Amino acid sequence: MNIKEILCKQRNYFNSGQTLGLDFRLDALKILKAAIVKYEKEILAALKSDLNKSAFEAYATEIGTVLEELNYALKNLPRWMRIKRVGTPVLHFKSTSYRVSEPYGISLIMSPWNYPFQLTIAPLIGSIAGGNCSVVKPSAYSPATSAIIAQILGECFEQHFSAVIEGGREANQALFDERFDYIFFTGSVSVGKTVMAAASKNLTPVTLELGGKSPCIVDKNVNLDLAARRIVWGKFLNAGQTCVAPDYLLVHRDVKRELINGMQKYILKFYGRNPCENEEFPRIINLKHFNRLRGYLNHGVVLIGGDCNENRLRIAPTIVDNIDWENPIMQEEIFGPILPLLEFSDISEVIQAVNSRSKPLALYLFTTSKEVESRITQSISFGGGCINDTIVHLATSKMPFGGVGESGMGSYHGKWSFDTFTHTKSILKKSNMIDIKLRYPPYGNKLKILKKLFGL
Structure with a gap:
């Protein structure tokens, strides 16, 4: 048929x-x-x-x-x-x-x-x-x-x-x-x-x-070990092929090195020394996407991972540093197991950077500061997100999931x-018993009565 x-x-x-x-x-x-x-x-x-x-x-x-x-x-x-x-x-x-x-x-x-x-x-x-x-x-x-x-x-x-x-x-x-x-x-x-x-x-x-480029923001006031664990899980779930995966990491320079060390620890713990051979780690969907992702590794400095297995369509969980906003990896959604890092010194830099680009599908913020939480959630438009976690905001039937703008x-x-x-469908059912004549012409001096009925 x-x-x-x-x-x-x-x-x-x-x-x-x-x-x-x-x-x-x-x-x-x-x-x-x-x-x-x-x-x-x-x-x-x-x-x-x-x-x-x-x-x-x-x-x-x-x-x-x-x-x-x-x-x-x-x-x-x-x-x-x-x-x-x-x-x-x-x-x-x-x-x-x-x-x-x-x-x-x-x-x-x-x-x-x-x-x-x-x-x-x-x-x-x-x-x-x-x-x-x-x-x-x-x-x-x-x-x-x-x-x-x-x-x-x-x-x-x-x-x-x-x-x-x-x-x-x-x-x-x-x-x-x-x-x-x-x-x-x-x-x-x-x-x-x-x-x-x-x-x-x-x-x-x-x-x-x-989709789009969903930022993950790590403030200096944060539980770093928990942040590292939850970011690694959310980013590399389904080998990063998730529309709401953290696309890039904005990390405060004061905690950058410690966060990287924590993510390295959890990548090793979750996926082993050779993730490309790990039978629990998903593969890239096809060779076209594999080659697209592998091309990103030619830019910046690979801090963690970077291993690729074309025969198995696997790319190991990878962290890339020395990235700027003009880098090819920052021009489109990554949709794979590669996480670029950018650092900041003041939260206002983050707000300006994110707001100068298309509205993201998701945003993730790791902080213990109520002030930072309030500034980010009130100053940036995004589809949905989490405070101190990743991904899980969509795993509920009690909140809507969707994007805004290009997401x-x-x-x-x-x-x-x-x-x-x-x-x-809105329906108004009118009684046949009473028909107030006010609305019908001629209108004459009915305007004052009409304003009263409007409460004006």
Whole structure:
């Protein structure tokens, strides 16, 4: 069945009203959850094949987070779907007002290769909870995971409700040529611009979960050992192929040497003396990205790591010093296990440097100073972040996750996923018993009365 046929069947199915009921949505989410539990081993094997993810890392960052999102949606969806009564201004007496969350219709979900299971299924949960039909396009760069996603969703749902389209750029272009009611894209800034351009042809609303250069700031007032441990974990998780990974490190010159020593200690502890041979350390997704990352090592001074294994597509956790803002590694998101260092002497330097560039998807600050914490969080715009940790701000269903500016638009997780995939429809119901004549012409000297009703 081609894309046009799938969309035709989905539109007919959506228009039939089958997806609108609470029971239908809950049943679909339960079916999806059961299938994920059933195919846990196969999902783990696919993630091992595509990215060499260990079972622990794959479950923690992919399967576990998806199941948590499913449980949260199953528990809260009845409340999310309720009609919300709101107050009505006296000017509209006698009336009642309420809000209804209605599905958009057919949503297109395009996911990346770095967390190929989680970043496909998490937005799908929102689409299903919202009452939409869905077309899912996983990344061609992670073929094993794309295949198991197609198998799972194929067993769970008919294509007229949820369909998977596999393939590369040709499949993407074919999807861009069609009209959807909502597009949810996770990926690079450059492809995000292409998605938004395609959406503009039909004025289709979009959510763009992109990326950018997310700073990690280490103040002089800090628990250095804890900072080193948490930075190393967050940066080298999934071999740095994480959209919210610390992209570069801004460290106060007074603690720079001690922080480097701490990171070296934890890199050795976590990944051993030869990380390229460590079977728990993920690999770079393909040779193209491997060569791009290896090219960064020609600049600056490698303090830690720098080892590369082309046959295994591995690059060891690497710390690079003697970097400035004009260096090639500072011109685009690194998306790999290389962490450049820049030092500062006053926090105002950090604020000026970060604010002079595109708004980051994430920001991480390590400090024990309330003043520094307040200055950074209030002076810099960013999608989200952590104080004294990395990455974990997105691992919750109780806060939205999303970017700002070039790092993205829109947000999801938990209730925000439901809100993203639904339109809030406002309705005012007017009584037929009373009809105040004030609003009708002729207006004469009614202006004073009108101002009083406005409370002016």
